[in-house]
Structures are given as structure tokens and as C-alpha cells.
Amino acid sequence: MEDAGGDNVEEPLQEVDEQYKASLPKRMGEDQAHRDPSRWWFASAAFPMVAGTLGPVASAFSICALVRPWRQNYTKGADIDTATFIKDPAWLIAINAIQLAIALTSNLALLLNMTRRLRFSIAQPVTIVGWYLSSICLIALASTTAGPLRPENNDFIWSQAYFYGIYAAVLYFVVASLMVVTVWASQKGHYEKDFMLTPSQRTLMLQTISFLIYLLIGALIFSNTEGWNYLDGVYWAAVTLFTVGFGDQNPTSTLGRGLLFPYSLVGIISLGLVIGSIRSLMLERGKRRLDARMVEKLRHRVLRKMAKKGKDGILTPIRNANSDSPELSSSSGLTEFERRQSEFELMRKIQKQAAHRHRWIAMAISTSTWLVLWLVGAKIFMECERQYQQWTYFDAFYMSYVSLTTIGYGDITPISNAGKSFWVFWALLALPTMTVLISNAGDTIVKGIKDATDKVATVTILPSERGFKGEFKAAFNALSHGKLFTEDIEESPPGILGVSQRHRYSSEEDDDEGELARDQADLDAEGANTGPRKQKQAKNARDEESHKRRVEGNAAEEDSGDRPDRTVRFDDSSTTSGKKGSNGRSKKMGNTDDEENPYDKNSNSTSQLPRMTRAVSIPRQDLPQTPTDPAEYHLTLIEEIGRVTQHLKSHPPRKYTFQEWAWYLRLIGEDESDAAKHRKPYTHLRRSKDELEGKERGRWSWVGSRSPLMSSQEEAEWILERLIETLDDELRGVKAARRKDGMKNRRG
DSSP: OBOTTSOBOHHHHHHHHHHHHHHSOOOTTOOOTTTSOHHHHIIIIIHHHHHHHHHHHHHHHHHHHHHSOSEEEOOTTSOGGGOEEEOOOHHHHHHHHHHHHHHHHHHHHHHHHHTTSSOHHHHHHHHHHHHHHHHHHHHHHHHHHHTTTOOSSSOEEEOHHHHHHHHHHHHHHHHHHHHHHHHHHHHTTSSOSSOOOOHHHHTHHHHHHHHHHHHHHHHHHHHHHHTOOHHHHHHHHHHHHTTOOOOSSOOOSHHHHHHHHHHHHHHHHHHHHHHHHHHIIIIIIHHHHHHHHHHHHHHHHHHHHHHHHTOOGGGSOOOOTTOSOSOOOOTTSOOHHHHHHHHHHHHHHHHHHHHHHHHHHHHHHHHHHHHHHHHHHHHHHHHHHHHHHOOOHHHHHHHHHHHHTTOOOOSSOOOSHHHHHHHHHHHHHHHHHHHHHHHHHHHTHHHHHHHHHHHHHHTTTSOOTTHHHHHHHHHHHHHTTTSSSOOOOOOOOSGGGTTTOOOOOOHHHHHHHHHHHHHHHHHHHHHTTSOHHHHHHHHHHHHHHHHHHHHHHHHHHHHHTOSOOOSOOBOSTTTTTSOBOTTSOBOOOOOOOOOOOTTOTTSOOGGGSOHHHHHHOSOTTOOBOOOSSHHHHHHHHHHHHHHHHHHTTOSSOOOOOHHHHHHHHHHTTOOTTOGGGBOOOOSSSSOOHHHHHTTTTTOBOTTSTTOGGGSSSOHHHHHHHHHHHHHHHHHHHHHHHHHHHHHHHHHO
């Protein structure tokens, strides 16, 4: 087609369509998050986040190592606060300053890379090389100070600055090594040369830098105000902002106490933001990816176990070459739809078991990390303080616990240079770990106690709608793993059978509604001259009469055979072989009436429902076909898109039933009754030769690697993207058809 200027506009339109489709989500089964080993997620996302957090911490320790000499004169038994500093050589101070400048440059390069201001290929070499150089310089300086610069007499001690230099060297080496792994994996093509981080996580490094600058500046202000040593001020600031509050150091001047109000408030909020971002990284960012990987491994184990025991027959699609129907009864008496439902329920059990296992593994890891920090930290504190306070291990054990829990009695506190500096280093690691542990405990131990309490309440003083008897049966059913008092819990059916049913009226029903409207008008007129009680009685009588006329009219039409078929066509063994549209969807569906939902708890009994509503009160596996009329189909897609969009707000994320999945899959062109689209899942982790060659394209299993339940997306996200893509394809197809019709008309 050409425009007024003679230019061909079909090619640009085609290019736009191709670009748009390229930006759309992947088709079913192409999400490979569960295939990617967890270590590559750590390398691409977790390692950069750890480096972005600990890199600034190491630089802060480098600053502490530069501002004071590394040695002090000290007489054994004297007050450590009276120890005088021994001046460092100029070359030591110069090298220390140079390594700090290099480290700050490395941090800046990583920050610019995370905010996408500097390319990955430029930033990472600068960051890695700079951190390694800083680590080497600090290790060399610490070794020189402990060797050639060691005073001849033993009346000296290492200052806090010396220990901060050691901590900084260790952190620089660790974060540089993590970034080496990240760059190496990107060079090998395991992921793109970029950090797989969300915008909020990209700001974690900036939050950490801001908090550390705030802590160091506060320490400078309060050390000058109160006359403290600067590094003692750093220790006090950490104890204050971490809300431990030992009380061994506290501001005594009026100015210091006045400044404490804004300083502590802003600092605690800033620390909360940093810890919140770290928690988001540990619990939310990696949870979905690790869950998918754990489900994949458990799925593989279950499939192999079923194949070994010969119980994998349920996973084989039911086909018969001598029949035209894709849904056939198997030797077990199941239809393909019912077999798929069994697959779905098996996958749900795998997901539930994997989620349970993941929660407890996360709880075990966080608990182990917390215990290591507690027990090993106590041992280090004991060694640091033994010369000055003669601590036993239990004393250090007790002090570490009151610090971890932020109780902070202050009866036992570190006073040595090594103890104070290590407490700052240790607290920066231990307190976020404590936060993660509490969160994991909430998902496991606390959740178990809450569920048990709720269950006791429902069978005693707060029964649900099922009553005491129903709750007792449900409790025994859960305790017996479903063997006793098996309950059939009804759920709202999907699509037009449930809350998503669109209301359409025939011309006959419009007449009925008109008559009801006239009755209502008469009732309103009578109500002006009658009391509320009589008005209500008259309304009920007219409703009953109108309902009776309608039911009798339906019966008369059935008897005469003249009533048009307005019931929904359901998919059974005789309907699935019906006509198909161009997009593979079945084209069997008539109009529906606007009646009460038979699955609604507030609806009337089935015997009182009109004909259409009684027609849908049949086995739940029978799902309606998509509308034949394109406009009706598009409107159905739009309504379901709006409904699923609301599901995205659900917390915890919405989990759909098999009937709901079958309905949404039918809307996007998949049929759970059509065995031609299904296959038996493979029992190995790697892709098969047929799958790699494309022979299995379009076929999938609920317990296979291409199952929608194996996606790294939430179920509502997955469904929403496919509905939007289907609607887009439909609308673009309509536009293309109109363009062709326009070209034909012009040629004619």
C-alpha cells in the first residue's frame, strides 16, 4: 500500500511490528531461569552487591588507618587511654594515603558502573586492580610495622588504626576476588556484561557510602566536642547508631547531648535503609531464582523415582490414532483433561515441598552464620581483652550476645584497641545477619506457631464458616496427610463460569428485564402510600411471580422446541473435535444469560435457578470455549487482563487452581484436553536432542522443564504477559485484515 506521496508504508509498519514483538515476553517454556545454576546468579548479582557494600566499608577502615599513628607507648597495668602515640615515618603515611586514593577511585568506578555511567569493560579492571593494590599496600605496611619498625623495648601496643588497616586489607582482597569471578563468568558468556540488579539494589552502594560518611563525620564532631580520641569516637558512633548503647562512652557536655538527638535519629534511619536493602538482596532478590532451581532439582528427582518404580504412566499423554478426538479415556479411566489435572497437582506438591525445604535451608544457613559470628567473635574478643580485663570465654560469649541482640547492658565492654576496632568490624557483619535470621525465623518457626494457634482457635473459640465439625475434620485430614475426612473444597470456577463471567442478554431477556422494570415502577408507586413492611412483602411477591413466569416460559420453549440455544457449550469428548479458528481456538460457544453464579455462597439452591444456571452446575473440568465473535473474544481478554492485574497486588502471590489455569490457557490458544500439545516430561536435567532440534516445540508437561509453573515469574505475571501478547496479536491481525480489504477495494 502506498500513501499520497507514493511511498510504500507496508515495510515500515512491518518493521514496527517486528520490533514490538521482539520486546514482548518469551513464549511458553522459554524461561530458562530454573536451568541456570545458582552460582551464576551469585556471580552476576550477589557478588557485585556484596562488593558494593563491603568496598565502601573497607575504604572507611582505610580512612581510620590513616588518621592516627599505628603504635602507642604503653606501660603494662596502666590506663590504656593514657597511652601516647609513636609518630609513623613519612613514607608509611604517604603509601597509606596513596592506597586510600586508589581504593576510593576503585569504589567510584564501581559506583558509576552500577548507576550505568561507566561501561562494564572499563570500570571492572579499574575496580579490581585498584582494590588488589590497596590490599597489597596495607599488608606490606602492616608487616613492616610489625617487623622493622617494631620498637626495641616491649612497652608499646598497636593502635586502633593498625587493626583498621588489617581489616581494610582483608576486605579489599575479598571484594576484589568476588569481582574477578563476576568478570570471568561474563567473559565466558554465562550472562551479559552488566549487573543483573534492580534500581533499588543499585543504590545500595550509595546508601552504604552515605551512612559511613555520616558515621565518620559524626565521630569527628563528637570527638572534638567531648575531647575523645577520634577512633574512640568512631567506636562510640557505631555503638550508638547500631542501638546497642553500652554506656561506656557517652556525651557529657550540653552541646554533645543536644547534637545527639538529630544525629542518632538520622543515623538510625539511614542504617535501617541499608539493612533493609541488604535484606531485600538476601531474601527477595535471590529467593525466586533459588526457588526455581530447587524446584527443578526436586522435579528431576521425583520423575526419576517415578520412572524407576514404573509409576510414570500418568505422565504419558492419552492419544489414539483411530479416533479424531484428542481427549480419550485411558486404561485407568482418566481423560486427558483429568490426566493433566493429576500432573498439575503433582507439580503443586513438588512446589510445596521445595518451598518448605528452601525456607528451612535458609533458616539453617542464617542460623549457622549467626552462630559462627557469635562463637568465633566471642573467642576473638576474649583474646583481645585477656591482657587488659582477664576475660574468660563466657565473659566474651555474654558480651557478644548482648551486642548481637542490641540489649547492650554495658556491664562488660571492650576497652583494648584491638577489641574496640574489632567490635566495629564485627558489628557491621553481625547485625545485618541478625536481621536476616529474624526474618527467616518468621517464615519458619514463627509461622508454624501462628498456624498452630490459628488452627486451635478455629476448632475451639473462633470457628470458621465450616463450623466445629468441619474444622475438626479438616484438622484430622491435615494430620493424616489427607487420608482421613477427605474434603472436597469447592472453589469459584474460572472464566465465564465464575466471577469472570461476562453478562450477555438475548432479546427475550431484554423483554423480561423491561417487564421487571415496569413491575419495579409500580412497586415504587405503591410504596409511596404503604409502610416499609408491606412494601417489602409486595416486592417479594412480584419477584417470585416474575421468576415463575420466566421459568415457565423457558419450560414452554423447551417443550415446543422453539427456544434458541443460549446455554454455554462445554468441552467434552464430542466437542473438542469441533471447528477451530485460525489461531487454534475452538469456535463453539453461544450466548449466556445473566443469572446468579451457582458457585456463589450467597446464591439460591440449584432447583430455584433458571435454566442456564442449572446448565453450568456440572463437573468443573468442563470449561467453556472462547467466544466465536472476535469483538466478544477481545472484550473477554481485556476483562481478564484487568482481573489478573488486580491479582498482581495479592500478598502472598496468587496461586491459581488447575481450572483457572485451564481457562487462561484456553484464552491464549492452549487446550488442556488436546493431547497433541502435550508430551511426557524428560527425566534428566539437560535438554534432549529432539528439544534442541525443535521437534518438541509447542509440546509441554506440567511437570516438565517448560511448564509455566517452572517460570521465574509469579503466576499472575506469566498469565498477564501472555494475555497481553494474545490480545496484541489479535488486534494486529484485525488491522492487517483491514489493510488488505482496503487494498482490494482500491484495486477494485
